[in-house]
Amino acid sequence: MTWGKRIFDLVLLALMGVVLLPATMIVAAVLWATQGRPLLYKSERMKAPGQAFQLWKFRTMTDSRGDAGVTGGDKSARITPAGRILRRTRLDELPQMWNVLRGDISFVGPRPPLREYVERFPEVYAEVLKSRPGITGLATLRFHRHEERLLAACDTPAETDAVYCRRCIPRKAALDILYRRHRSLCFDLVLMAETAGRVVGRKR
Numbered sequence: 001m002t003w004g005k006r007i008f009d010l011v012l013l014a015l016m017g018v019v020l021l022p023a024t025m026i027v028a029a030v031l032w033a034t035q036g037r038p039l040l041y042k043s044e045r046m047k048a049p050g051q052a053f054q055l056w057k058f059r060t061m062t063d064s065r066g067d068a069g070v071t072g073g074d075k076s077a078r079i080t081p082a083g084r085i086l087r088r089t090r091l092d093e094l095p096q097m098w099n100v101l102r103g104d105i106s107f108v109g110p111r112p113p114l115r116e117y118v119e120r121f122p123e124v125y126a127e128v129l130k131s132r133p134g135i136t137g138l139a140t141l142r143f144h145r146h147e148e149r150l151l152a153a154c155d156t157p158a159e160t161d162a163v164y165c166r167r168c169i170p171r172k173a174a175l176d177i178l179y180r181r182h183r184s185l186c187f188d189l190v191l192m193a194e195t196a197g198r199v200v201g202r203k204r
Helices: 003-034 073-078 081-089 096-102 115-120 122-128 138-152 157-182 185-203
Strands: 040-048 051-058 106-108 134-136
Touching (some): 003 081, 003 106, 003 185, 040 115, 051 096, 106 185, 115 157, 122 157, 134 185
């Protein structure tokens, strides 16, 4: 991550903190009342080949120690009522502000992948992870909804994994690499504005 992008993230985080901190506390209180502890879910992700970190989210599923892999139709029964709302509005990602503060991720970039996919597709992620992962990005905006539909149709973990590897990873990687070739402060601002517009639209 360049120093300019890092400074941009920290300044934006400070400006948005006035809104994000109260929103985070409200969501935490609602989850505490509706589904109890634990409030947060952590998942090992990769910010560069060989560099892992813990990504934080609000918990949106019933707790399961054996949880692994991406979320497909095989996990849909575990999503809580509050979790469905959080996923639809992306409020489950509010705790990732901590990851931005730590420098694990940026506001804009490819979504941080699971270790297993980085190890299975090293050449792909060697290119993708030349950009610091982010909360939102070009692939998130252009492909995420289609990815959700593809994975929602999967009935088993094996099918989810196969569809994700065959139909999602190549398309997302192509968009992430395209972002890297054209990234700039203005491009990041455009992608963030589009993300905000979609979140507000979904809330309505």
